[in-house]
Amino acid sequence: MTKGQLEAKLSEAISKFEMEYMGRGPKSIRTYILNDLIIIRLTGVLSPSEQKLTDNQAGIELLKKVRSSLFEGGRGYLETLITDIIDVAIISTHSDLSTKTGEKIIVITTDRNIEELVTIK
Secondary structure (H helix, E strand, O other): OOOHHHHHHHHHHHHHHHHHOOOOOOOOEEEEEOOOOEEEEEOOOOEEEHHHHHOHHHHHHHHHHHHHHHEEEEEEEEHHHHHHHOOOOOOOOOOEEOOOOEEEEHHHHHEOOHOOOOOOO
């Protein structure tokens, strides 16, 4: 499998996680593999009601707290989806959401250099 094919397959798994666990898929998703990192950039992840919450600071804090709690609760499922695709151990998973742009970033650290496991084209 090439690096691009692996990135696409991981994007599909992350999108599946967002749909099944978070309740809404992103408008777009792009995955990047860099050494032992998997970096996922999702855009358009906020629902219209979540966007409305970002009108004030209390709403922003509430949205971030709920989204963070949901993500933490589904972390094991997400990591399983990834390890089913590529044979690596996941060291850590980080996520943040921009309430300004509706963009979400997920960074996953693995136990080895993934680029060495794939054909780079």
